[in-house]
Amino acid sequence: MTINIIGIGLDGLAGLSESVRQVVKRGNLLVGNSRNLGYFSHETIPKLLLNDLVETLSELKQWLTNWERNYQTNPEVIFLVSGDPLLFDIGGVLAAQFPPDQLIFHPHISSMQLAFNRLQIPWEDARLITLNNQSVDSLTQALKDGVTKIGIFTSVDYPPQAIAQLILSLDLPRVYQFWVAENLGGENERVQPYPVDRINNYQFSPLNLVILLPDLPEVINEVNLANIPSLGIPDNLFFGNTNEPELSTPRELRILALGELGLQPNQVIWDMQASPGSVSVEMARLFPNSTIYAIEKTASGTSLIEQNCRRFQIKNVISINGEVPAILHHLRTPDRIFMGNSDNNLPEILGTCSIRLSPGGRIVVVLRTLEHLNLALEWVKYKIQSEKSWNYHLLQVQISRSFSIGNLTKFAPVNPVTILTIEHQSLFN
The missing domain is CATH 3.40.1010.10 (Tetrapyrrole methylase, N-terminal domain)
Structure with missing residues (x-):
């Protein structure tokens, strides 16, 4: 046979x-x-x-x-x-x-091979997904990870409209071109991009697939400030670090971190590993008379911070390109310090920060791995043993956002983190 x-x-x-x-x-x-x-x-x-x-x-x-x-x-x-x-x-x-x-x-x-060839784009690095109930989470994670090329085999239950709905509900930092390829190889073949937010206005052939490609950032230096909340700016309004979106600070986490910082007017604030500048922008808008140093070691990250400051018409953020902790010795003494990401030299950084911090100041660190959490706890416990004026507490954060796809509502987790707040006890005296 x-x-x-x-x-x-x-x-x-x-x-x-x-x-x-x-x-x-x-x-x-x-x-x-x-x-x-x-x-x-x-x-x-x-x-x-x-x-x-x-x-x-x-x-x-x-x-x-x-x-x-x-x-x-x-x-x-x-x-x-x-x-x-x-x-x-x-x-x-x-x-x-x-x-x-x-x-x-x-x-x-294959239809996917034909679609990428119609677009004249190499596809050896594309993430391919057949969309069904089991693979929705895979697509969600690919979008959150900022995968640059995604080819999606659609289905009756998950047509292009459902994919666009998912993209909009996730409030992604990356902007995608949304291509729909229909009837590939047939007489009625059509391959063209569509606006994600108006996809429900279009009808598609049952034989279709979707390709998501990276889009260039919009050339817009400012946004309409009247339509932006005072706290908790939507993630998609920022020019984001799309190469490593998991290292950005999402809206919900920004709100919690700002609460832990306990900001007050007329303070000097350090925002370390600050790219793309979302936390600095939030602080600057809340306290326009404070001075925020947004410190970032990469040139591309520094550029993103400056772009976002221009976009939100921020005047009180000073973008600093340099390595921590070496660059910290050249800055004004801070009242508050925020660290959105952790390096392996975390103890050295915390040591410098504790020396430079004003009496009664506060340090807030977002810890994304158990290893960094352990490093931070070892340092802070040793610090308290030698100097009784210090204290700390932890906030474990596990957030999920709801999104709709088709007729279903699911939850997509935001990367779980631990927020470490280190404070000088004189703050409460």
């Missing part, structure tokens, strides 16, 4: 080589969905309609048993699939059901 798994596109017979057509002609049974079988309606070969895969495989095995009983010869089965049988298709199921020596694959160009 031989099962030939033949990939076929919307161009039908025209897209098959002569050798593959000859394979079909000598077949004893054609298996496929109604569209693929329709390309061979002129053939007199018996046909098995593929609806439910489990039922079809059961019928196929029964057919094979009957054939061998009646003819006692090895039949050739032709299994028609779309595109590449081993790319999110039935080829993998057949490979698990039948011995390798009984299977021969004849791949056609």
Whole structure:
């Protein structure tokens, strides 16, 4: 017995080589969905309609048993699939059901391959996802991670509109171009971008897929300040560090960190590892008479801070490009210190901060790993043993945001962190 798994596109017979057509002609049974079988309606070969895969495989095995009983010869089965049988298709199921020596694959160009070629964009680094109930979380994580190229095989339950709804609900720092490719390889082929926030105004062919590509930041230096809340600016209004979005400080975490800082007017504040500047912007808007030093070691991060300050018309943030703790000795004495990310030299940084901090000051550190948490706790406990005027407390933060996809509402977790607040006890005297 031989099962030939033949990939076929919307161009039908025209897209098959002569050798593959000859394979079909000598077949004893054609298996496929109604569209693929329709390309061979002129053939007199018996046909098995593929609806439910489990039922079809059961019928196929029964057919094979009957054939061998009646003819006692090895039949050739032709299994028609779309595109590449081993790319999110039935080829993998057949490979698990039948011995390798009984299977021969004849791949056609896949719809995803064709879509990227239509866009003239390399796709070896693309994240490919077949969207169903099990893979929604995979897409959500890819979007949160800022994956630069995402190819999505849509489904009836998860059409382009559902994907756009998910993107909008996640309030992402990265802006994506939203491409929909329809009827690839067919007469009614269409590949074009659509505005994510107006996707419900469009109708798409059932045969479609979605490609998400990185978009250039909007060339807008300012936003309409009248429409922005006093606290908790939406993440998508910031030019973000899309290379490492997991290191940015999301809106909910900013609100909690600002509360832990206990800011007051006319203070000097250090914001360390400050890119893309979202915390500095929030502090500067709340206390325009305070001075915030936004310290960042990378040139690209410093540029993002300055872009966001211009965008929100901030005048009281001073962007500092330099390494901590060395650069800290050149800055004005702080009343408050915020550290949004932690380095392995955290004890050294905290040591410098504690020396430079004004009496009654406060340090707030966001710790994203157990290792950094342990480093910080070791340092602060030693500090308290040697200087009784210090105290600390921890806030463990686990936040999830709801989002809708299709008719479902799910929760997407924001990376869990621990907020360490270190304070001088004279603050309360």
